[in-house]
Amino acid sequence: MLGKEHYYNRTIRKIVTAFGTLFNDIYLLRYNKAGTSTYERIRVPLAYGSKERYLTRITSDPTLTKSVAVVLPRISFEMTGMSYDSSRKQNSLIRNFSQSTTGLKTQFNPVPYDFSFSLSIYVRNTEDGTQIIEQILPFFTPDFTVTVDFIPNMDPKFDMPIILNSVNTTTDYEGAGSDGATRLITWDLEFTVKGYIWPAVQSGRGVIGAAYANTAAPANTSYGRVLSNMYINTQDKLAQKVTVDYANGSNVFATSESIRVTDSNKTGSVIYFSNNSTGVLIVGELNELLEVGDIVKGEYTNAKYRVTALDESPVKSLVIITQANPANADPDDAYGFSETIIEWPNT
Numbered sequence: 001m002l003g004k005e006h007y008y009n010r011t012i013r014k015i016v017t018a019f020g021t022l023f024n025d026i027y028l029l030r031y032n033k034a035g036t037s038t039y040e041r042i043r044v045p046l047a048y049g050s051k052e053r054y055l056t057r058i059t060s061d062p063t064l065t066k067s068v069a070v071v072l073p074r075i076s077f078e079m080t081g082m083s084y085d086s087s088r089k090q091n092s093l094i095r096n097f098s099q100s101t102t103g104l105k106t107q108f109n110p111v112p113y114d115f116s117f118s119l120s121i122y123v124r125n126t127e128d129g130t131q132i133i134e135q136i137l138p139f140f141t142p143d144f145t146v147t148v149d150f151i152p153n154m155d156p157k158f159d160m161p162i163i164l165n166s167v168n169t170t171t172d173y174e175g176a177g178s179d180g181a182t183r184l185i186t187w188d189l190e191f192t193v194k195g196y197i198w199p200a201v202q203s204g205r206g207v208i209g210a211a212y213a214n215t216a217a218p219a220n221t222s223y224g225r226v227l228s229n230m231y232i233n234t235q236d237k238l239a240q241k242v243t244v245d246y247a248n249g250s251n252v253f254a255t256s257e258s259i260r261v262t263d264s265n266k267t268g269s270v271i272y273f274s275n276n277s278t279g280v281l282i283v284g285e286l287n288e289l290l291e292v293g294d295i296v297k298g299e300y301t302n303a304k305y306r307v308t309a310l311d312e313s314p315v316k317s318l319v320i321i322t323q324a325n326p327a328n329a330d331p332d333d334a335y336g337f338s339e340t341i342i343e344w345p346n347t
Helices: 011-019 051-059 126-133
Strands: 027-033 038-043 046-048 074-083 094-098 103-110 111-123 143-148 157-171 184-197 225-231 239-244 259-260 265-274 281-283 297-299 305-308 315-325 336-343
Touching: 011 046, 011 074, 011 111, 011 157, 027 126, 051 103, 111 126, 126 184, 143 305
Parallel strands: 046 074
Antiparallel strands: 027 038, 074 111, 094 103, 111 184, 143 157, 157 184, 225 315, 239 281, 239 305, 259 265, 259 297, 265 281, 297 305, 315 336
């Protein structure tokens, strides 16, 4: 368009994926009449599609007993619209920068858009519906924020608020009036996602490497440089570093995707995956720390690896190099400073 080369950042697709991922691990427990024990545990299926589509498929079997592809309970969602949000508009001339091995990459500020989503829950009885709803509503007060890596080859990650606007329920009866048998209970939730659409990433001119002179300067004759290192604890629920059995694993974890430990209630999200023989995996937002022997599975990519070791040594997350400019300046000279910031995993 407008003479520009083709580009596709998959921004809208990532927004849809991030929204759907929030609801792909909801479980429904069935209890005995006394409510003292469970006899069934169901992971509620989630699919993308319109409410009308699923209502048609469900109501084609009025008794809800026929063995068909669509069974209850079930959740569907779809993006219903998008609108420009002028309240979040920033200066269009501001750019983001990222350094790579091939040079400097630049990208203008994204355009803010509000994305409307509808989520529908289909159940056979009231208890099932309220159980599912109570697993969703406490997280939205009325918004819940997720962090999304929209442009992987650029540095910043963006927080994306998801706002719950309304909750409604309808009950469809097979017969007329209150004497009819209950056929289908539907819960409808409406959301607004505060997202962005990014322009193309452009390649800039190459970056000139810093030339350090007199870094070991004699005392009282010139200034050298100061290094500041910042470390993070690698055995923390916000960022745990482990080693996995890379040779016997499958697929590749995606950054920011949700993970779950099989045969366990441990959940979290991927911060970093080395995707090589070192088998380095860093996960965050954990409800419990991982342990050796845990099998970690990605909810989006279906990547699966077994944890073989826990890395308890701190990770150097940030290096700040403050360099006198020029480096051989004397105290009475006119000089300034240059600052270099190096982030993990390049530290």
